[in-house]
Amino acid sequence: MLNYKIGRYPYIPILGVRNAEMRALEELPTEAKDTILPYIVLQRWASSSHFENTLSRLDAAINGRLAVVDITRKPNPSGDKRKPVHDTIDELRNPANNFGSWYDFISDHDNFIPSLQIQDPSLIKPQVYKILELDRGCVIRMPESIFSYANYISTQISEVSQIAPFHFILDYQHKRRDILTQTASASEIIRAIKQKLPFSTFSVAASTFPSSLVDVSNQDIYERQFHDQVAAQVGKDYLVYSDRASVRAEQGGGGGTPAPRIDYPLPEKWLFFRQPDFDEDEKQHAYKLAAQDAVNCEFWEDLNVWGTGQIIDTANGTPAITSPAASTAVRIHLHMYRQSQLSPGPIEKPWVD
DSSP states (O other), rough: OOOOOGGGGEEEEESOOOOOHHHHHHHHHHHHEEETTOEEEOOOOOSSSSSSHHHHHHHHHTTTOEEEEEEEEEEEOOOOGOOHHHHHHHHTTTOOOHHHHHHHHHHHHEEEEEEESSSSSSGGGHHHHHHHHSOOOOEEEGGGGGGGHHHHHHHHHHOSSSSSSSSEEEEEOOOOOGGGHHHHHHHHHHHHHHHHOTTTTEEEEEEESSSSOTOOOOEOOOOHHHHHHHHHHHHHBOOHHHHHHHOSSSOOSOOOOOOOEEEESSSSEEEEEEOOOOGGGHHHHHHHHHHHHHHHHHTTTSSSSSHHHHHHHHHHTSOOOOSSHHHHHHHHHHHHHHHHHOOOOOOOOOOOO
16 A cells, blocks of 8 residues: 655655666665655656656666656757657646646556646646645645745645645755755745645755865765754754755766766765776776775775675675766665665644744
């Protein structure tokens, strides 16, 4: 029996259907998978021509567990580059019939919790009726660019139902340490929504993973600090920890191949072990040295999960981590495992000001 109460989950990582993220999620131990509620942005899987392969890859990662699903906003190609998968994506984000295709799709998958489609503000209220009929709850992810519409969105929902168990994610996307200066404004938005929707729960999310790691050996996980600061302002009972699982918010190309590197996440800090001075034919040896630096550091702990096993194998000379993609999957995996163990769940009760 699926439990659709979003507030029972202590951690909501925001992930795309990309190789490193899906592998990291798939390899989590059962107890961690049962603890988290992934927010999945559905998109084309690798170079696949059909959307069914996106769903197959996601199912391999979550194995029938609950997931919040959204659909990519990335423009689709035209001409010779267009494939059937792009037609499906366009249909799912078609606003016709109040995003009818989207909610039909959600209805066909019992383990999917819908995300509210906020591209057209005039269609928020009609969607709420569809969401209440599904009776699975809903997540509303608001990027920073539309924070000014938070009052309008919550008003539209409250005019249909004030007791709907909706979950709001204030998504700051890519930030640096300066996200900590947003505590007061984030808290103000949460309080305003809570006044209209007293049974709602919240997350503040971002990626503060550094864009460059040259001469960087460690960095605090500022999104965790931000969450804690907001929780101190509004109360931890209504806040669920969320982040982008150490993935950069915007996935772009270019920049060349990064130097061999092993990343080791702690609960509140990332450690980076780089080996920049090696030629391409020495790459595997460089990963071995980086892994040895990781397992020999004072903060190392074998967590008995896939990620630390990959690092240990690499340090011992087994070619487990041989590329940036493999290293990234290990980092995301360990980050999600750490956060799943660190995050207490909220208590679901109405707002008291």
